[in-house]
Amino acid sequence: MAKVVVVTSGKGGVGKTTTTAALGAALAQSGQNVCVVDFDVGLRNLDLVMGAERRVVYDFINVIQGNAKLSQALIRDKRVGTLSLLAASQTRDKDALTEKGVARIMTELRDKFDYVICDSPAGIERGALLAMRHADTAVIVTNPEISSVRDSDRIVGLLDSKTEKAEKDEQIDKHVLLARYDAGRAARSEMLGIDDVLEILSLPLLGVIPESQDVLRASNLGSPVTVSNPASSPARAYADAARRLTGETITMTIPAERRNLFGLLFGGRAA
């Protein structure tokens, strides 16, 4: 039976779409059959980050409204054969997502794939609630700053009350993924430390993704960072997180501050 994972956060701009693409690609690279689904109707981005924006013919809304079959709307990744994308519609708004339609498509996706990863829109409105509705597991993307952590906490409350599992009195698995972490700034107390975040959210940690130019470069290339630069530190952190998601136990490596000679000489921070 497929596992449905929602990537959510409450706050915008923390790295949900990047995480969806990177985790989805990492799982697919390990041989799992994966579909990433963009729930951000009206502000779709996952197609860009996956480099599939020129191949979208039918989208999620077309399938919901019966204008296309699911198999016609799924876009297979050119680099990783076991990875597919279901794009959101850019021309519609979130009201076009109906509860029944989403339920039907999620059931179909569960039959076809091992992992269905839902990229939630920001906020706590309809789109975000529908994205989390059918999830078995939630990855809560948080940046080490107080506003992001509080919004994540709000989302955790919703995951515990508004999902199908919660309504059946079952627990949804919840994990924190700390993105854009900068060890140097955390050490100088310019951002929250890992312990602070986990203490506030009281949830298990799925991974710590370092703040890195590699992530931005990958997004601009239209390629998940785990595909475009698998040796980079964010890609390795995402690959480890993906393996933890499948139930493996892997020692957590916390990205340390790296200083090059230039940085040491001038007391600055290495990029």
Add this chain to the structure above:
Amino acid sequence: MFRLVGRSFLAFVLSPEPPLADWIDELDAWIERSKGFFDSRPVMIDFSRIELEKPDVAGLLAQLQTRGLRIIGVEGVDPAWLGPGLGPLPTGGGSARVVEITDGKPSEDEDDPEPSEPEPTALVLDFPVRSGQSIIFPNGDVTVTGSVASGAEIIAGGSIHIYGALRGRAIAGSDGNAQARIFCSSFEAELMAIGGLYKTADAIEPELRGHAVQAWLDGEILMMTPQN
């Protein structure tokens, strides 16, 4: 069959006091500090602490309504003075109960009702209270084994005990119980209130932050002290 469902909920009671102008100023200040506090909360007005003529009552109610207060009832004045839509308060209040009305004869055991379950007087929460969640328990004490997040709130008729960090709001003695207390293992609250008297984070000594703290009422003053 026709079902009537009884529901109990927490309403805040505002008791205007003379001089009225000062009281309204204070209310405005409170609304300013706690924007949105009254948005989804029903309010009742108790006129028993102030003597007003009929037009003054109507004027005050109109003034309160323009501040966005949702007034559901009024007490302490002649009910005949009130306009449509505002009734006198029902007395008492109880727990949620389902009343089933059938159009047949009343059932036979009606004269001999089952003794109802005693109401629980304490609520224990074994999970952290998340931002945006509101725990309302007018019947007694609330104990939380985890933390109360920033943006969450606990409203208890009795005392509040928090074994984690208190980062949100704690409102104890919500029905006016001045004996209620608040205890927390790590104090980082946004607002503390007991028996209707409150302090916001700004008004609380910064030295208490991060410490285990007890709060209680000394007359009309909300006192707080570190616990050792």
